[in-house]
Amino acid sequence: MGPNLVRLPESAARRKEISLTFDDGPDPEVTPRVLDLLDRYQAKASFFCIGENAAAQPELVREIARRGHSVENHSYHHRHTFAFFGITRLRREVDAAQSTVASITGRTPVFFRAPAGFRSPFLDSVLAPRGLRYVSWTRRGFDAVSTDPRRILKRLTKGLAAGDVLLMHDSASVVLAVLPALLEQLSARGLKAVSLVSACASEPGE
Numbered sequence: 001m002g003p004n005l006v007r008l009p010e011s012a013a014r015r016k017e018i019s020l021t022f023d024d025g026p027d028p029e030v031t032p033r034v035l036d037l038l039d040r041y042q043a044k045a046s047f048f049c050i051g052e053n054a055a056a057q058p059e060l061v062r063e064i065a066r067r068g069h070s071v072e073n074h075s076y077h078h079r080h081t082f083a084f085f086g087i088t089r090l091r092r093e094v095d096a097a098q099s100t101v102a103s104i105t106g107r108t109p110v111f112f113r114a115p116a117g118f119r120s121p122f123l124d125s126v127l128a129p130r131g132l133r134y135v136s137w138t139r140r141g142f143d144a145v146s147t148d149p150r151r152i153l154k155r156l157t158k159g160l161a162a163g164d165v166l167l168m169h170d171s172a173s174v175v176l177a178v179l180p181a182l183l184e185q186l187s188a189r190g191l192k193a194v195s196l197v198s199a200c201a202s203e204p205g206e
């Protein structure tokens with residue numbers, strides 16, 4: 001397996017930064033409301049969009065970028081068998097999502113997260129030459145499977161610290177019930193939500 005960004009670099013943690021990451025969008029109902037909540041708290045995030053969803057909602061993808069968030073690669077079709085794909089199919093999935101996002105936003109993604117979070121042993125040989133960095137997370141709310149906002153919030157915030165990478169989904173409306181309280185807690189703890197691009201920008205060698 002290749003390199004995997006789990007936690008933000010030390011420099012970002014020292015600045016008391018954390019990253020909110022939203023997978024599986026954009027969703028025409030949920031994503032615009034997520035964007036408004038983030039604006040209200042001056043929080044920035046990274047959106048791991050599914051390529052075909054992005055292609056179906058180009059205006060929404062442009063809006064994500066326009067508001068200062070980064071749009072990253074979560075494959076084109078989000079197949080749950082992605083980890084078992086051969087190299088040709090992996091390349092197709094990654095490239096189709098790269099070019100879709102790049103053509104909509106004018107910016108080529110630099111981070112990748114696999115569907116269901118499982119990595120193929122071939123994946124790094126596809127990501128590295130494309131300048132894509134693999135990202136996982138330090139905390140997840142299981143908000144795609146759980147419907148109880150309090151439990152999701154607790155999973156995301158118990159022991160929350162600078163440098164954490166939080167995984168959520170803007171494909172399920174429960175995130176709208178979690179996000180205001182989460183953003184409140186971040187500001188109460190003096191933590192700043194930034195995009196992965198911004199958190200990693202000042203990393204030596206980047």
Ligand SMILES: [Zn+2]
Binds near residue numbers: 023074078114116
């Ligand atoms: Zn996903």
